[in-house]
Amino acid sequence: MFVLGCVACCRLGLLDWSLLLLCSIFGTSMKEPSVSLGPTPAPVFLTKLWVLMEDPANCDMIAWNTNGQTFSILDEQRFTKEILPRYFKHSNLSSFIRQLNMYGFRKVMSLENGLVKSESAIEFQHPFFKKGRPELLEHIKRKVNSVKTEDAHLSQDNLQKVINELKVLQNGQSNMDFKLDTMRREN
Amino acid sequence: MFVLGCVACCRLGLLDWSLLLLCSIFGTSMKEPSVSLGPTPAPVFLTKLWVLMEDPANCDMIAWNTNGQTFSILDEQRFTKEILPRYFKHSNLSSFIRQLNMYGFRKVMSLENGLVKSESAIEFQHPFFKKGRPELLEHIKRKVNSVKTEDAHLSQDNLQKVINELKVLQNGQSNMDFKLDTMRREN
Amino acid sequence: MFVLGCVACCRLGLLDWSLLLLCSIFGTSMKEPSVSLGPTPAPVFLTKLWVLMEDPANCDMIAWNTNGQTFSILDEQRFTKEILPRYFKHSNLSSFIRQLNMYGFRKVMSLENGLVKSESAIEFQHPFFKKGRPELLEHIKRKVNSVKTEDAHLSQDNLQKVINELKVLQNGQSNMDFKLDTMRREN
DNA sequence: GGCGTTCTAGAATATTCGCGC
DNA sequence: GGCGCGAATATTCTAGAACGC
Incomplete structure (x- = not known):
């Protein structure tokens, strides 16, 4: 039903609806943020990252790796031009990577990545970003500007x-x- | 005459021949770099950058702009996959840009940079990197680790x-x- | 021949040309970071604001007022939906106004603006934002953050x-x- | 020691949100 | 959808740092 509903939606509708679903997963309410100081909603970037990872339509371009501990950008060019503008206000892979680093994600250095003409995928990891574990997202903290x-x-x-x-x-x-x-x- | 000569060369030959030509322009000899302390040869990056800019075969992907004061990467994807590995040991646009910044090149702000669907080219500028002025290259200095x-x-x-x-x-x-x-x- | 080829490669549009003109006005084309810190180019927002004000195609939605001392958003709906996404990464009038305030622009509270509620145009002013005076733009300073x-x-x-x-x-x-x-x- | 490649961080502006008046 | 501002995140451009040669 989720897939059918999303297909029926327009592009913007898909994202908004998924975000609402995610809020319900986290138990956060969009109606009363200042009354109940319950679980803080995840930053927009993390929510969008999780949602785009979960969308099966994107699995040709970005996907969890075998053990679900890391994820890889499989098709850099298509990911940049097709996925990024659907979720963010840009189409720059460097901006996406800057956000990953800002939230503590680290690039995974595999052996094949060290080759000269690396056709290998870009692989990232975070100790609290694991397949099937959305409840860990709240532990991912954005780095603060140093004073x-x-x-x-x-x-x-x-x-x-x-x-x-x-x-x-x-x-x-x-x-x-x-x-x-x-x-x-x-x- | 320069252009005709380059077109006649094969790809690999083009680079070597152009480098030799460039050295002759700068009055540097590749045989005795440590004997005559004359004009210092330009760093490899600058030489390669100049040569690839001069190759008409690349003008669909990177080219001088109208006034010859700046240059633009017109086709980011083709430039990354076709040109970069021919001249450097990688295919990463970010590494190329890191080098540009290391030598003092600055990105030129264009109005279309602010747009999500930016088809605009990446444009860079350096006060000593001008079309038809190879003698200025010697003034471009790599940034050093400052104490x-x-x-x-x-x-x-x-x-x-x-x-x-x-x-x-x-x-x-x-x-x-x-x-x-x-x-x-x-x- | 080389020149002809490069000219054929150029894709400079109206916006690029306007920006070039603006840069020439500010004298920012020759920037020598290690020799002399020339005039700093205006922030992207100010440049875009100036260019969109100068575009006659926009004069039905935003225009200088009679004396050229202030400007008004004449058609709020069309300005928000047509102009904003062409120049910025959003379509929110409030974000545009936030930027205006960030650079010291103030809303002009004229008598007519105070009487009728939402029929009158939104009018802004800045002592260094005057019609036909682009050289004043460099005196407009963004608030808060240190340079x-x-x-x-x-x-x-x-x-x-x-x-x-x-x-x-x-x-x-x-x-x-x-x-x-x-x-x-x-x- | 300088230069090249890679990954991450710094710094400034841009966009969003919400508060106080 | 007041109006102006502070604060947090987002996006962009440039620099720092590590490592190899």
């Missing part, structure tokens, strides 16, 4: 000049802002 | 702070300009 | 950039101060 702590003690002469000018400008803006408020009150 | 000098780094941090303050000021001026116009309309 | 400059030893060049921006800000404050005094006398 830089900057403390500079020294400044050059030229820099000091610019900083002084900046202060003058800041005072000027404060004064004009005050004038603006005064005029507004007068009016 | 950061602490003084300069500190001043750069300070500069960054000032730049951030500048942006705040610019926003402040924009807001006040907006307020002024609003008050003028109200009056 | 990491690459080479620490080029701090002097960066310093000059900051100084130039300071001058622009100083002029802007002088002008606004003059406007304030004028308005005060008029009142």
Whole structure:
């Protein structure tokens, strides 16, 4: 019934419907995210990745490997041009791989991959991305942007000049802002 | 004459012959690289890049743009599978782009890059990579692993702070300009 | 002969040509990262915004207002469905407006806009976004994130950039101060 | 030590979501 | 679908790092 329903749907409908199904699998509700702080819904990328892996129509281009521990992009060109734009806002394999790395996926280095003219498939793995185990997805965490702590003690002469000018400008803006408020009150 | 000669060559011969020609242009000898400390030969990547750009057989896949200031990969898939393995030890577009970036090439933003269904070509640019100007190649330098000098780094941090303050000021001026116009309309 | 072949390979369309024109206006074609940090190209959003404003085919949906100081989205529905997906990776008016706000654009609240609810056009303005003045675009700054400059030893060049921006800000404050005094006398 | 190839990460902008006013 | 903004994720372009030669 799932397949029939999806076939009957338009393209967008397939994805939306599958996402809803996935939410029901995870036990997440789209109606009350701020009331019940239950299981956090997976990021969009992970959900889409799972859904496209589960779609049998894609198994010629991307599929689980034999043991279900890793997955491979079997047809790089078709995957890039056919699958990516259906699920994401681009058709760049590098953007897809950047997302995989951002979520901690690592490329699997097999022996055949080391050959010069590698016709072999691109293979990735993540300890919490396993075939038939959607409940593990919640443990996959996106890497956060590092916050830089900057403390500079020294400044050059030229820099000091610019900083002084900046202060003058800041005072000027404060004064004009005050004038603006005064005029507004007068009016 | 150059073109006619190249067309007459076979593929492998073309590359070797073109490399020899390129060396003659640069005034470098392949026989005594360590004896005469004259003009340094260009790195292999730059030489190969120039030669493949000059081969008319490749112009359907990679070509100079109108003004000869930039070049574009017109057919990404064919370029990856047909051209790359002929000149390099791989068939990965990402490795080719990594080399371009390593030598200071920059991608040229095109309007169509923002689109999902981007049929647009990948376009790159370098100030010393110009059509018909092989003598400029020697100015293209590979980036080296930089050892950061602490003084300069500190001043750069300070500069960054000032730049951030500048942006705040610019926003402040924009807001006040907006307020002024609003008050003028109200009056 | 080589030149002819390359020209035949080119597929530059109207958009590309417009972008080239824009780059020539900004003087960004000759960028020498290791020699001098020339004028930074405008962000993609600003470039696209300018180009779509300049396209006469869009003037039924978005256009400059009478004095060229502001612009209005005339047909919200058609703008959202026809123009946005042609230039961006979405069809959401709210995302477009978020970008406008991110770059300091403000909605113009005219009297007519305040009275009738949704019949009036959406009007925006920015002090550096004026009809026929593309050279002002470089002064429009994106909010929030810091710009990491690459080479620490080029701090002097960066310093000059900051100084130039300071001058622009100083002029802007002088002008606004003059406007304030004028308005005060008029009142 | 420099250069080439590969995999991953940094950095900036872009898109989405939701809050407070 | 207010309006402007902060925050998180998404997409893009470039750089870091490891390893081999």
